[in-house]
Amino acid sequence: METLGSTTVICSDKTGTLTENQMTVQEILAGPDRFVLTGGGYAPSGEILTPGGTVLQNLPVALAECLRCGLLCNDSLLVEKEGRWIVEGDPTEGALLAAAAKGGLSGQEESKRRPRLDTIPFESQHQYMATLHSDLGKPPVVYVKGSVESILARCSGALSSEGALEELDPGKIHEAVEEMAAKGLRVLAFSRMELPEGKQRISHEDVAEGMTFLGLQGMIDPPRVEAVEAVKNCHSAGIRVKMITGDHAVTASAIARQIGLAHGEKALTGRELAEMTDSELLETVEEVSVYARVAPEQKLRLVEALQTRGQIVAMTGDGVNDAPALKRADIGVAMGITGTEVAKEAADMVLTDDNFASIEAAVEEGRGTFDNLTKFIVWTLPTNIGEGLVILAAVFLGIVLPILAVQILWINMTTAVLLGLMLVFEPKEPGIMDRPPRVPTEPILTRMLARRILLVSGLMLLGAFGLFKWELTAGAGTAEARTVAVNVIVMVELFYLFNCRSLTKSVFEVGFFSNPWVFVGSAVMVGLQLLFTYAPVMNIAFQSKPIGIESWLRILAAAITVMLIVGIEKKITSRGMDRRKTSGSAGISTAML
Incomplete structure (x- = not known):
């Protein structure tokens, strides 16, 4: 799924995939x-x-x-x-x-x-x-x-x-x-x-x-109406679509123009492809959108050439002879209706309706899944780092531990399920197909995300450790102070969860109520924290104690502060990215002039 979301080139059959297959x-x-x-x-x-x-x-x-x-x-x-x-x-x-x-x-x-x-x-x-x-x-x-x-x-x-x-x-x-x-x-x-x-x-x-x-x-064989829109979406997403067919070159070019693939350029035929050297093919393979009279074995050569150019290739096929190309492609897509069993076994996914629009939808789904995976990682790492920093700070300062091992276990067990898991249900962000594919060599955690993780971890350390010391200075017992520290970590995670619903945009831009499961998980988490704080059986099991309303106000203030700081950081980072894009576009325009 990760590879599908980062696909840069889709090589598709014409008949039945881009067209209706109604001759x-x-x-x-x-x-x-x-x-x-x-x-x-x-x-x-x-x-x-x-x-x-x-x-x-x-x-x-x-x-x-x-x-x-x-x-x-x-x-x-x-x-x-x-x-x-x-x-x-x-x-x-x-x-x-x-x-x-x-x-x-x-x-x-x-x-x-x-x-x-x-x-x-x-x-x-x-x-x-x-x-x-x-x-x-x-x-x-x-x-x-x-x-x-x-x-x-x-x-x-x-x-x-x-x-x-x-x-x-x-x-x-x-x-x-x-x-x-x-x-x-x-x-x-x-x-x-x-x-x-x-x-x-x-x-x-x-x-x-x-x-x-x-x-x-x-x-x-008229083009599928939905394929026209799907090709347009792929182009907006920075994905190149190439038609590979056994039909006549002029027929292939005419259909390609109808679906928005070609704009007057000549189709490359299988005969011309056979006469090309590998170096000549490398020079032209990215520029040509239509390949006609292509034999199945030539698909493998096209896949290898595109991969040599650094492209992530999705290839469709249905015949026995398509199996090598399907196997070699980063994503092999077999036809579910017309495909042979050999092609299906060689492919990574099977297209049940033989429709190109389904490939585009799968790419979009792949991007959404990868986004949600990244959001979960960016959300969960500050918890572990923050907990570790709180313990280390207490050890280096030679004071009593702000949180106990059993309390850390409580935090990790409950928040991962009730908060982190809710990000799985996060709908795809608007404009997900308007951005270029992810660079395959780029790490999951970019420099921007790593900086954010360290920022939240540091803020969590300041909030939990600071309010722990505040409570002790105000005359509270160690158990009450630890209860405050635990609630600070949990509430920071809860409010930070709303920051993580989008890595670059405000939660209001993606739709505050678009994921109701976040609110369900948050409500249950708050209920469990109240039990953790006030239920006698939980006080015995986790060595917690009831705290007053003033402590809760300080806890909420710390959590809201973290949420606001992260929101400001996202805004500043987003503006910086927009400026770089604008300057890059201006540079390209200048070069063209």
Whole structure:
């Protein structure tokens, strides 16, 4: 949790984490023509429109084959539950099924007519999936879908609208891809090839060349609304967010701009990443916000480069190949819905909803937890130091001890539970995500906090020892004087507790009543101190004695004085920090000029 709160870079997947993972095919290129699809989500209802905007009545051969390829080269199902269509399997494949249904193709009929014989499953290093099908009275046919680059590299021709084989024009296809990707569409390419009679199995060598290009399908995966706000909060908190995706670079950049990640800079592709030396990557890794067409094994290299630059890295992943990067990252975040068991075991935390906003919330929670831990330490140390100083002062001065061992035990047992523990319930301070991440090498107790601890310890010594001597000088017995000293320590702790509810701000700035448990603990603590002072059984057990109202007034005066002094110290320190920030900003502005 401490590491999560000090995260400086979050490397996130795009699909399903920064986006909704609700794919819908919106555009298709088949032959020379482009088509637009209506309807949204996974519902198989909608129409295919011609370039002129009219509803398409009869599917051209190339379009029908492009849709058929997406339908048959597919391992997912569309299911209607409670009036809502959902996908059982991969969302991208669900979008292809819905698009085929809008074209009038039935998955059941097509599978019956062209039963599957063999499959090459999708692998990130190959970036395609292939299925072999028998075709009644015809040679077996293999359908392939995948990234544009991987499909074009295997094609030697293209299918025309009428079904004739024509020359492949890669430049025109890439132009169409760029236009689709610029709209934020995720683009897949499709191809087919007939194989010799009797072919029952396929390998990568079978689909390495000689295929026929069928077309492109561009689908939208809109950004999560909450991810936009989460990215904005991360930037305010000094956390850099980097998108790492297997999608086309233009698509990734378009989505990144929509969620506020990129502002015109070019995405770095996996191919460019592979060509970079380690020194070149170190120079650019912090500046680039979008990485496209990245292989899982390249994530590990990115993590190591960022860590070499001194960054605390949180990395998301879901696949088996993501495990090394998840393990190497300072915080590995596995996807709870789409993640494999290997990824979950390698990660430090599992994202149950696969939502980037949950990562941002976890970082915020980590900061709050670390803050409360620091507050407890800053609160409890003066007690131990103050008690020790009181004993040492009495020993060096050669006088009777102001507090006994059993009384110290009483103080430590009761205050730690009833006062210190209440800081655990302290809500996160306003603006906790508006400050930069904590420097990992910075100690928990900074110089400012160490100075405050010594200040309170000294004030506790003066209050407890001073009023102990006051009571003895006024004629009180040793037991009464010790009771006063114990109550001084406890009341100083109680009032100092309100100082510790924020390390830099006044308790009124964070909300005086925002933590009701502080008041509950304080009330019980006061009740126990009254029993400690006046209950006969407690007087016997802890060698205490009742004290008068004048003694209580002096005790409260000492406690309130400590609270006010610490409040003034915080105000002075806060102003000093603000001046340093202002001068630092001015220096930066001057340098920029």
